[in-house]
Amino acid sequence: MAAGMCVMTADRFFDQDDRGMVVVATEEVPAEEQRRVRIAVGLCPSGALQLAED
Numbered sequence: 001m002a003a004g005m006c007v008m009t010a011d012r013f014f015d016q017d018d019r020g021m022v023v024v025a026t027e028e029v030p031a032e033e034q035r036r037v038r039i040a041v042g043l044c045p046s047g048a049l050q051l052a053e054d
Helices: 005-009 031-042
Strands: 014-016 022-024
Touching: 005 014, 005 031
Parallel strands: none
Antiparallel strands: 014 022
8 A cells, every 4th residue: 555654653563665654763762662662553544563472
């Protein structure tokens, strides 16, 4: 879908490749940024993103 909502919300953690597809920029999310990443994942219109807990 390549909407990029997660990139606009948490660009430190998500990026887009040359085709516009979202890629994870880093898997490590500091505690103070977890809320922002959760919001970004929730905004994904296709539901393609999930959070995994260690």
